[in-house]
Amino acid sequence: xxxxxxxxxxxxxxxxxxxxxxxxxxxxxxxxxxxxxxxxxxxxxxxxxxxxxxxxxxxxxxxxxxxxxxxxxxxxxxxxxxxxxxxxxxxxxxxxxxxxxxxxxxxxxxxxxxxxxxxxxxxxxxxxxxxxxxxxxxxxxxxxxxxxxxxxxxxxxxxxxxxxxxxxxxxxxxxxxxxxxxxxxxxxxxxxxxxxxxxxxxxxxxxxxxxxxxxxxxxxxxxxxxxxxxxxxxxxxxxxxxxxxxxxxxxxxxxxxxxxxxxxxxxxxxxxxxxxxxxxxxxxxxxxxxxxxxxxxxxxxxxxxxxxxxxxxxxxxxxxxxxxxxxxxxxxxxxxxxxxxxxxxxxxxxxxxxxxxxx
Numbered sequence: 001x002x003x004x005x006x007x008x009x010x011x012x013x014x015x016x017x018x019x020x021x022x023x024x025x026x027x028x029x030x031x032x033x034x035x036x037x038x039x040x041x042x043x044x045x046x047x048x049x050x051x052x053x054x055x056x057x058x059x060x061x062x063x064x065x066x067x068x069x070x071x072x073x074x075x076x077x078x079x080x081x082x083x084x085x086x087x088x089x090x091x092x093x094x095x096x097x098x099x100x101x102x103x104x105x106x107x108x109x110x111x112x113x114x115x116x117x118x119x120x121x122x123x124x125x126x127x128x129x130x131x132x133x134x135x136x137x138x139x140x141x142x143x144x145x146x147x148x149x150x151x152x153x154x155x156x157x158x159x160x161x162x163x164x165x166x167x168x169x170x171x172x173x174x175x176x177x178x179x180x181x182x183x184x185x186x187x188x189x190x191x192x193x194x195x196x197x198x199x200x201x202x203x204x205x206x207x208x209x210x211x212x213x214x215x216x217x218x219x220x221x222x223x224x225x226x227x228x229x230x231x232x233x234x235x236x237x238x239x240x241x242x243x244x245x246x247x248x249x250x251x252x253x254x255x256x257x258x259x260x261x262x263x264x265x266x267x268x269x270x271x272x273x274x275x276x277x278x279x280x281x282x283x284x285x286x287x288x289x290x291x292x293x294x295x296x297x298x299x300x301x302x303x304x305x306x307x308x309x310x311x312x313x314x315x316x317x318x319x320x321x322x323x324x325x326x327x328x329x330x331x332x333x334x335x336x337x338x339x340x341x342x343x344x345x346x347x348x349x350x351x352x353x354x355x356x357x358x359x
Contacts, residue, residue, distance in 0.1 A: 015138065017220060019164040019213055026054045028126070028163045036099065036124065036161075040064045040092050042083060042110035044102030047128050050171050055101070062099075064090025070105045072256040075145045077153065083113045097122040103129035103176070104136035104260070108151070112142035115157030124161040128168035130180025130212075131261055134187065134219040137162050139227045139240075148255070149316045150248045156232055164216055166209045174296070179261025181295035184219055185288070186242050186268060191222035193333040196291060203294040238319055239336050242328040243267035246354070249313040253305040265297045266357055272330050273353040278339065280331035285356065288330075300359040307351055314346070 020027060038061060045067040048055065059065060066086045068079065098121045100110030107125050114123040127137040143154030169177065181199060188195035198215045201207055223240060230237040247267030251258050258266075269292070272285040289299045305313070319326040324342040331337055341349070 015158050015160065015162060015224075017138070017162045017164060019217065020166070026165070026167070028165060029055070029058050032058075036097055037061045038063045039097040039099040039124070040066075040087055040090055040121075042066045042068065042098065042100045042102070042106065042113065044068065044070045044106045044128060046070065047102055047168070051168070058099075063092065063096055068102075068106060068109070070103055072105065072145065075105050075109055077144055077146070080109060080113060080116075080144055083109070084117055087113065087117050092117065092121070094118045094121070097124065099124045099126065101126040101128060102132075103127065104132040107132055107137055108141070108143045108154075111140075111157050111159065112144060112153075112155060115142050115155040120157065123157060123159045124163065125159040126163045126165070129172060129176050130169060130216075131176070131183050132180075133164050133169075133216045134180050135183040135223065137164075138220050138223050139237075140231060149252055149313065151318075152316060158231070164213070166212050166216075169212065175259060178296050179259050182243075182261035182265040182268075182292070182297055184215055185291050185295070186240075186264060187219040187222050188291075189268065189288075189330045189333060190239055190242055190328075190336050191226070191334060192218050195219065196333075199291055200294060203296070233318075236338075238326055238338055239328045241319065242330060242336055243271060245314070245317055245319065245325070245327055246270040248317065249305060249310060250301070252313050253309055254301075254303070258301070262298055265292045265295075266299070266301060268292075268330065269299060270350075270353050270357060271327065273356055274327065274349055275329040275331045275337075275339075277349055277353070278329065278331075280329065284330060284332060287333075300357050302359050304354050304358050307347070310350060310354070311343075311347075 041062045048067050066083050098114040100107050107127060111123055114121045125137045127133045140156045140158030142157050143151035146152035184195055184199055195218055198211055201211055226237055243264040244267060247263040250266055251263035268288050269285050272288055276282050292299050317325060324340055327339045327341055328336055329339045
């Protein structure tokens with residue numbers, strides 16, 4: 001077992017990341033201290049079904065359990081209200097910790113419940129998807145969708161502890177695994193180009209858990225260093241939105257038929273093309289396509305949002321300001337820059353750039 005300590009600048013809490021090899025993946029439950037053993041649990045229902053035997057000891061000592069389906073249609077305030085009601089029914093107190101077990105969606109809404117119920121509970125996250133392990137579990141962002149738009153309501157609430165156990169990836173559907181590869185590629189673009197080599201290896205038919213753990217740890221190191229300097233996303237943390245400005249538009253416009261990782265991958269191609277228009281590496285869009293194809297991710301789509309839909313959905317982007325939007329644009333590997341664009345600039349550039357995604 002390995003431990004990664006990451007210190008935050010808000011009230012100086014510490015997030016401790018525990019990583020386990022597949023052979024001893026369930027050991028994290030045996031090593032829980034007494035203070036975590038009467039936690040309230042929020043668990044992805046499919047994870048609960050597949051790992052019921054392994055999780056039984058945790059279920060039996062919990063103060064309550066909420067099983068939820070990991071569906072974007074359920075990532076809303078109605079589900080959040082149901083979770084609050086279940087916590088109230090279980091008698092959750094201010095000193096009752098919360099453990100969330102599931103993918104990025106489950107961790108997002110579970111962490112939001114932890115941040116809001118009784119104005120904040122201690123939180124442990126156990127991510128069970130590759131996307132959540134390499135990215136979503138770390139950084140303290142919580143959120144739910146509103147009016148069909150991604151993560152419009154949320155808080156910042158860093159987990160006190162994160163457990164990374166690759167055994168959960170053994171049952172992960174292939175499409176979900178690919179989603180995580182998109183976020184790993186995003187991290188390679190932002191701060192560690194060496195992750196590309198691991199992506200090439202992991203994209204092959206056979207790979208080792210050591211390779212997966214190395215990729216996860218390197219991704220979390222990049223993200224941790226950025227977030228520890230800017231937890232509340234007032235500056236450099238916005239770099240982590242690379243691929244997400246266009247990606248969230250595509251995801252919402254598809255009514256979530258496109259997965260998050262697929263949307264982010266397409267978003268990275270488009271945003272690299274925007275950077276080319278501003279002087280970036282002209283080879284980068286094709287290089288991103290190459291790694292997406294290696295990972296089995298789409299590089300083009302049938303339906304491109306109209307200019308009207310694009311403008312409407314961009315207005316909901318969290319980086320929107322009165323004077324325009326701040327974009328995280330990749331000018332090269334390890335060279336991502338926060339770039340302000342006005343609405344007029346976007347209207348001029350984006351329709352042409354998005355055309356490169358058209359099948």
